[in-house]
Amino acid sequence: MTEIIDQHQEGKRDVTFRVFRFNPQVDSKPYFDDYTISAERGITVLRSLNYIKEHVDATLSFRAFCQAGICGSCGMRVNGISKLACTSQVWDELDKCREPGIIRVEPLRSLPMIKDLIVDMDPLVDKMTRYSNWVDSTMPLDEMGKKEFLISEEEFQQYDKATDCILCASCVSECSILRANKEYVSPAVLLKSYRMNVDSRDGIHDLRLAELVKDHGVWDCTHCYRCQESCVKSIPIMEAIHAIREDALEKRGPRDTSGAKHAEAFMEDIEKKGKLVEATLPIRTNGVVWTLRNLLPMAMKMIVKRRTPPPPPLVKSAKGIKIFRAMFREMTEHVKQDHLKSHKK
Amino acid sequence: MKPFDIVIVGGGGAGLYAAMEAMKTNPALNIAVLSKVYPNRSHTSAAQGGANAALANKAKDDTVEMHIFDTIKGSDYLADQDAVEVLCSEAPKIIRELENIGTPWSRMEDNTIAQRPFGGAGRPRCCYCADKTGHTILQTLYEQCLRKGVLFFNEYFALNLSVHGSRSRGLIAMNMKSGKVEAFPAKTVIFATGGYAKMYWNRSSNAAGNTGDGQAIAYRAGIPMKDMEFVQFHPTGLRKSGLLVTEGARGEGGYLINKDGERFMARYAKEKMELGPRDLVSRSIETEILEGRGFDSPAGKYIHLDLRHLGADLIKSRLPQIREMSLNFEGVDPIEEPIPIRPTAHYSMGGIDTDNFGRTVMDGVYAAGECACVSVHGANRLGGNSLLDILVFGRIAGHTAAEEAGKFEPGSISEEELRESVDDIRSRMQPSGHYERYGALREELGQTLALNVGIFRESSLLHKGIHDIGELKDRFKKVRVFDSSDVFNTNLQQVLELQNMLDLAETVAVGALAREESRGSHTRIDFPVRDDEKWHKHTLATLVDGKATPGEKPVTMGRYELQERTY
Ligand SMILES: Cc1cc2nc3c(=O)[nH]c(=O)nc-3n(C[C@H](O)[C@H](O)[C@H](O)COP(=O)(O)OP(=O)(O)OC[C@H]3O[C@@H](n4cnc5c(N)ncnc54)[C@H](O)[C@@H]3O)c2cc1C
Ligand code: SF4
Ligand code: SF4
Ligand code: FES
Numbered sequence: 001m002t003e004i005i006d007q008h009q010e011g012k013r014d015v016t017f018r019v020f021r022f023n024p025q026v027d028s029k030p031y032f033d034d035y036t037i038s039a040e041r042g043i044t045v046l047r048s049l050n051y052i053k054e055h056v057d058a059t060l061s062f063r064a065f066c067q068a069g070i071c072g073s074c075g076m077r078v079n080g081i082s083k084l085a086c087t088s089q090v091w092d093e094l095d096k097c098r099e100p101g102i103i104r105v106e107p108l109r110s111l112p113m114i115k116d117l118i119v120d121m122d123p124l125v126d127k128m129t130r131y132s133n134w135v136d137s138t139m140p141l142d143e144m145g146k147k148e149f150l151i152s153e154e155e156f157q158q159y160d161k162a163t164d165c166i167l168c169a170s171c172v173s174e175c176s177i178l179r180a181n182k183e184y185v186s187p188a189v190l191l192k193s194y195r196m197n198v199d200s201r202d203g204i205h206d207l208r209l210a211e212l213v214k215d216h217g218v219w220d221c222t223h224c225y226r227c228q229e230s231c232v233k234s235i236p237i238m239e240a241i242h243a244i245r246e247d248a249l250e251k252r253g254p255r256d257t258s259g260a261k262h263a264e265a266f267m268e269d270i271e272k273k274g275k276l277v278e279a280t281l282p283i284r285t286n287g288v289v290w291t292l293r294n295l296l297p298m299a300m301k302m303i304v305k306r307r308t309p310p311p312p313p314l315v316k317s318a319k320g321i322k323i324f325r326a327m328f329r330e331m332t333e334h335v336k337q338d339h340l341k342s343h344k345k
Numbered sequence: 346m347k348p349f350d351i352v353i354v355g356g357g358g359a360g361l362y363a364a365m366e367a368m369k370t371n372p373a374l375n376i377a378v379l380s381k382v383y384p385n386r387s388h389t390s391a392a393q394g395g396a397n398a399a400l401a402n403k404a405k406d407d408t409v410e411m412h413i414f415d416t417i418k419g420s421d422y423l424a425d426q427d428a429v430e431v432l433c434s435e436a437p438k439i440i441r442e443l444e445n446i447g448t449p450w451s452r453m454e455d456n457t458i459a460q461r462p463f464g465g466a467g468r469p470r471c472c473y474c475a476d477k478t479g480h481t482i483l484q485t486l487y488e489q490c491l492r493k494g495v496l497f498f499n500e501y502f503a504l505n506l507s508v509h510g511s512r513s514r515g516l517i518a519m520n521m522k523s524g525k526v527e528a529f530p531a532k533t534v535i536f537a538t539g540g541y542a543k544m545y546w547n548r549s550s551n552a553a554g555n556t557g558d559g560q561a562i563a564y565r566a567g568i569p570m571k572d573m574e575f576v577q578f579h580p581t582g583l584r585k586s587g588l589l590v591t592e593g594a595r596g597e598g599g600y601l602i603n604k605d606g607e608r609f610m611a612r613y614a615k616e617k618m619e620l621g622p623r624d625l626v627s628r629s630i631e632t633e634i635l636e637g638r639g640f641d642s643p644a645g646k647y648i649h650l651d652l653r654h655l656g657a658d659l660i661k662s663r664l665p666q667i668r669e670m671s672l673n674f675e676g677v678d679p680i681e682e683p684i685p686i687r688p689t690a691h692y693s694m695g696g697i698d699t700d701n702f703g704r705t706v707m708d709g710v711y712a713a714g715e716c717a718c719v720s721v722h723g724a725n726r727l728g729g730n731s732l733l734d735i736l737v738f739g740r741i742a743g744h745t746a747a748e749e750a751g752k753f754e755p756g757s758i759s760e761e762e763l764r765e766s767v768d769d770i771r772s773r774m775q776p777s778g779h780y781e782r783y784g785a786l787r788e789e790l791g792q793t794l795a796l797n798v799g800i801f802r803e804s805s806l807l808h809k810g811i812h813d814i815g816e817l818k819d820r821f822k823k824v825r826v827f828d829s830s831d832v833f834n835t836n837l838q839q840v841l842e843l844q845n846m847l848d849l850a851e852t853v854a855v856g857a858l859a860r861e862e863s864r865g866s867h868t869r870i871d872f873p874v875r876d877d878e879k880w881h882k883h884t885l886a887t888l889v890d891g892k893a894t895p896g897e898k899p900v901t902m903g904r905y906e907l908q909e910r911t912y
Binding site (some may be wrong): 017023024026041042043044053054055058059061062063064066067068069070071072073086087088089091114115118120121122125128129132133134135136137139143144145146147148149150151152155156159160163164166167197199201202207239 | 383384385386387388390391416438439441442444445447449450451452455456457458472475477480481485488489491492499522552553554585586588589629669670672673674675676677753774784785786827828829830831832833834835836909
């Protein structure tokens, strides 16, 4: 790591890392430490953290393993966005700082804190288990290894992108629903569930789907797209979520779960007003108490940040509901096209 | 803790396959898998190329027999031929089995598993999933283990084997989340902790944790290491990090250029130029650097991999991964600038000495995967044979341990033994007086290995290497842990990993000094030819009185006679 301190013809830039610190054994609450180093071009956030750990403060704790963007260990928030520290260039981050020259580094959100930048991944593993994120093969045990399933290129394309997921939990940290409801299935787990459900070798599609439409499942997603925007592997997660929903409506009909209530509410909105009354959706799906307890605190924050949809009275029926319906249809078509495209690399 | 029947150390491809197979062999067994990282983070995920199996999907005339021959020849005739036979004949079955349980292999037009050509193979038999083969295999295995309810102890760091007489009674490990040192009494222990090539530190393509922990633990327990001197170098590692730029870059027509602007491969491989075999290209680059025709930088000397003449379009469409790597880890866009590269330590052929069933010399202790040396790779591993190795021998070790666990008494580990491990750790955690920084030692270890126990070896260099390692080991005694926290003490973990690397580094250097010949990845300037008469055998390194003591073991021959290895 000496290259950071050594003189180098490529030039260096001074940078302060403002790092989230928390050691549950001694700290009653988290705080930030500033570390200033000079970084040459090509240095990643992870290498800088390694440098700080080796030369400045050995107690700074974070996970890292492959250092090549493939193992998913080093997910953290850099300048407020969840991403991999090992693939983030310091010089690029310097251009994105809110305070000039200061890069903020914080742990992922929505997972229990352990220490400094380390969060507990067990809840995610538990959810992978709950939603059967595996292929339950239809190949009889005594036939295993004797022959191949024949799989078409088209089928492979359906889950090719989804199998890029490295379980880094960046999307988990960015998901808006998870921040309010920790029991929510999680975008990465939805993605994996989708991947299993379109695999023709799997024999428990219906069982998985039945779990997905229950409370905290696929219908709770608010379509905010944040997961997809933050995915470190640029996986079209929303396509997977849409696909599960379409599948659920097709296979299970609209009436059996809170999810279906959500879907009904969705349709009703479109029919009546030509717009999605997002603010009332959670209430109608989950009931008033749940919404007050879980979503209100977040909604308040979102209002402050002007991110929340307008409250119901402000949502007027869209002018020309027919035009809207046509647009809606076109949009659905678009989504489908995108879906196809995005699965063909 | 209730005694286990099997404790598996490592959650990479080898460890997970062992777990699945052990459960299948005897569902009544009490099995645990320990891993210092979540299993899906293991280094198996880094393998891009693929896994070899003579499925004959692509080349209809491919046979297991040809795979066997390619492997033996590739090993420079140091592999044990009976072991290679197991590896290659099990290959089609295990690849299909992986397919059956959900691995998303890329497909051929007739919907069978796709295969492509790979270095050293006479037929295109490398099965792949795009450029993420290891990743998807590891995900599939992890998913299946979750399905079967395998008991995982994630983020547990293995410290020691508890040894009584000629057998092990289990394992001692630290729970990273709590810092507690815990006992895992067990009838059998399987090591599947991956490779040790990270001891070359910034000159290695490996994950930070490929520090040879399992090998070091076994070595300290008196189990011999085999063929440790064989470390494979990949020609194109990034200058700063050692991370791999895959063969694709040269395959598409990239040039290797020295500081005088020459395409220097013309000197070493007139016809094949940049596309010569890995070891040859590595040696050529290293020669350029040694003879002063490399570029200079604080991160060390290097040469250029130039892709600019290929044009932006081709680079973007055919080599997007390589461009991204170069941007992410060097800050260099290959469309505009050449990529700074140099050879990087990539794979460890050597490891814990096992038989074809994964058994070590110690009762109840087994090993599989890159941490073991069966040996199927001999002096040089073929691309695509390592994933195969971890799957085939992971499964075999799991099976053997499950069958044999009943033979052994339930293990027990005394409080006293546990306390010893704790005291050992505590003594490191009191910073006082003069101390050494682990970071500096780690880097110096990498440097001395790359310089003296690297691609070109020679008696005086190796003596220097051994001397340096000894000195580093002395200085290590003064390394202190500054993080006093029990919770997730990565400072402590990295110090313990350094200790493991230091112990093993000695065996690599001692083996390299002993082996007075050039074979496969091991090149001695002072002994430039293969010497079958004296050195057609495995080297062993056993810890005796704190020193690596050399030994040897014959190579098992079979159908194939010794031949010169030419391509
Ligand atoms: C960049 C790269 C590309 C490669 N490409 C290919 C390829 O295309 N084809 C091919 O065949 N091979 C390839 N290889 C080699 C291959 O990937 C490895 O040899 C193989 O994956 C090793 O698997 P493993 O199961 O033995 O160990 P790993 O996957 O390394 O797993 C080791 C496990 O042990 C655990 N562990 C280690 N120490 C401890 C400890 N102290 N306590 C607890 N747990 C511990 C780790 O947590 C981990 O789970 C490549 C290697 C690299 C570096
Ligand atoms: S789109 Fe759905 S899953 Fe994705 S972040 Fe938003 S709420 Fe979460
Ligand atoms: S979906 Fe993307 S962001 Fe989410 S865990 Fe997987 S790779 Fe990470
Ligand atoms: S360290 Fe593996 S993804 Fe960053």
